[in-house]
Amino acid sequence: MTDILTNAATATADPQAEARVRGDDRAHVFHSWSAQALIDPLPVAGGAGSTFWDYQGTHYLDFSSQLVNLNLGHQHPDLVAAIQHQAGRLATIQPSMANDVRSELARRIAEVAPGGFEKVFFTNGGADANENAVRMARIVTGKRKVLSMYRSYHGNTTTAITLTGDPRRWANEPGDGSVAHFFGPYPYRSAFHSDSPEQETARALEHLEQTIVLEGASTIAAVIIESIVGTNGVLIPPPGYLAGVRELCDRYGILWIADEVMVGFGRVGEWFAFQAFDAVPDLITFAKGVNSGYVPLGGVVISDRIAAHFDTVAFPGGLTYSGHPLACAAGVATFEVFARDGILERVRDLGARVVAPRLAAMAERHPSVGDVRGMGLFWAIELVRDRETREPLVPFNAAGQDAAPVAAVAAACKKQGVWPFTHFNRLHVAPPLVIGEADLVRGLDVIDHALDTADEFAA
Secondary structure, rough: OOOOHHHHHOOOHHHHHHHHHHHHHHOOOOOOOOOOOOOOOEEEEEEEEEEEEEEOEEEEEEEHHHHHHHOOOOHHHHHHHHHHHHHOOOOOOOOOOOOOHHHHHHHHHHHHHHEEEEEEEOOHHHHHHHHHHHHHHHHHOOOEEEEEEEEOOOOOOOOHHHHOOHOOOOOOHOOOEEEEEEEOOOOOHHOOOOOHHHHHHHHHHHHHHHHHHHHHHHEEEEEEOOOOOOOOOOOOOOOOOOHHHHHHHHOOEEEEEEEEOOOOOOOOOOOOOOHHHOOOEEEEEEEEHOOOOOOOOEHHHHHHHHHHHHHOOOOOOOOOOOOOOOHHHHHHHHHHHHHOOOHHHHHHHHHHHHHHHHHHHHHHHHHEEEEEEEOOOEEEEEEEOOOOOOEEEOOOHHHHHHHHHHHHHHHHHHOEEOOOEEOOEEEEEEEOOOOHHHHHHHHHHHHHHHHHHHHOOOO
């Protein structure tokens, strides 16, 4: 597969347009997660395939898929055409009415979910998907408390940000008072002093069970887990962990919510990442890759047992734009592209044949690389000052000068035309799933070179 449209994409400098966009942005746009006077967002003029460009005509290989949502790349012609066609026949309709593309997308999602998942509740994104999944769990179980991991992200609405286990939660507290956190598995930085993945699984499950007992199983409605932790480290669950979570939930009468917002729809070569680990949750949340964010869309895939509860009991929730026809049309087109172009198979192939060996070689060559881990087209390079002590290249939640070493690595990538995804002491590899192999190799070459900058800070 070639990188869609990249060869046809052209961009020329337009300083007047850049000045206008930048000026309006700085004057009127209030940006998320930012101190407004301390940022200078890049004005983007266009994109195609795995590349986007600014008003100076500078092209960037998008190695972050924007916010790990652009699975089918910029301006995919099939998704654009689907939105255009749907806009011409029915631009919108309220969610209480039946709509053909909404129904078709729900059916297609149910077909790739495990058996016993026939219903889909559509939302506008990942945060409200998690909010509504938690609401369902609380209503069905009659219990209130929800457990979630440290080193997690579940969204920015009230319950979702309280569930979040990274520093973005702190300034939003107090939030939902019925949330408790626990440590998930992280073999490279084990909270349990484990010396093997198997031991990490056993000890992490023991810790989770202790948390359940101490928090009171009779009070816990659900455990929510990113099937593969995303922004906070690309943490792959060690062998048996998710199956162990399933067993604990069954034993204590707790529902398991799988947060697939970042890793669902092909990111790791599976429709849903948990399908690689031989365990099935009770509720599945999704967004991002379902239609690459061309029009906002998320949702909850509901097991039959939970859906049946609401056959005669009204579900107390809804959204004006739930299952928006334009969003669903892009979602249906996504399924068609996946089938025609063998997206899942190529993601598994590129991950195993190209990315994994190349990152392993980088780990051997660069003293700043402490660990590499991932699946498919979703990987993390963990940067350290000292391999022996595993001291991070920058501290947890680093900002300002403390974050300068990783900022320098990111700048080195951008200088060579690759837009990276960084978080704390990690560099993530998450290009669009349609990236051409030559572009994938080129991006990895740039990262390899940029790691020379990280080596300057390492022992």
